[in-house]
Amino acid sequence: KQEVTQIPAALSVPEGENLVLNCSFTDSAIYNLQWFRQDPGKGLTSLLLIQSSQREQTSGRLNASLDKSSGRSTLYIAASQPGDSATYLCAVSPTGNQFYFGTGTSLTVIP
């Protein structure tokens, strides 16, 4: 069964810093990988979707990379802002349908 791990579990950085969140998965046979943001008590906001054939995706200050063969993905956040504070979830899909989620990284950006 696919297992998804995220490191670190929590991260606190001063405003303006660049940061990297890590995600690893045990089964490299994935269809796609998606990064989400979850604010406390709220649902999910999709940030970036990477297809299995892609190496990276970018949206604004966010860049996500995928190394399928090694079972890793990273989410790079440039010039962090207090509004970026949230839990970031990595999820992999074996077929493009259901997702298997990581445990999340709780990010706090200090003004």
Add this chain to the structure above:
Amino acid sequence: GAVVSQHPSWVICKSGTSVKIECRSLDFQATTMFWYRQFPKQSLMLMATSNEGSKATYEQGVEKDKFLINHASLTLSTLTVTSAHPEDSSFYICSARDGTGEETQYFGPGTRLLVL
């Protein structure tokens, strides 16, 4: 972008009662919807896959007789927690995939269930 709604957003009920949660795709048809559960400080866990017009597929360890799923139309799936107990208290989130083949899944805002 596509929107998925859930109703209710909050529900508190007594132990032993049944609770129905609705998941609707508002501007697209979803042949498949997914139900997830999230316990405090844990990640989302897939419970079941809901297919329009057929039986749901449940993940291992999820009781199909306790969590009844009905996907009667292309825009609506319901999850009924039967004879709810305090340990069923959780955050339930649904997602839907556009039936036209778009890859992105759209997640609902979630329903927080508290069983007293």
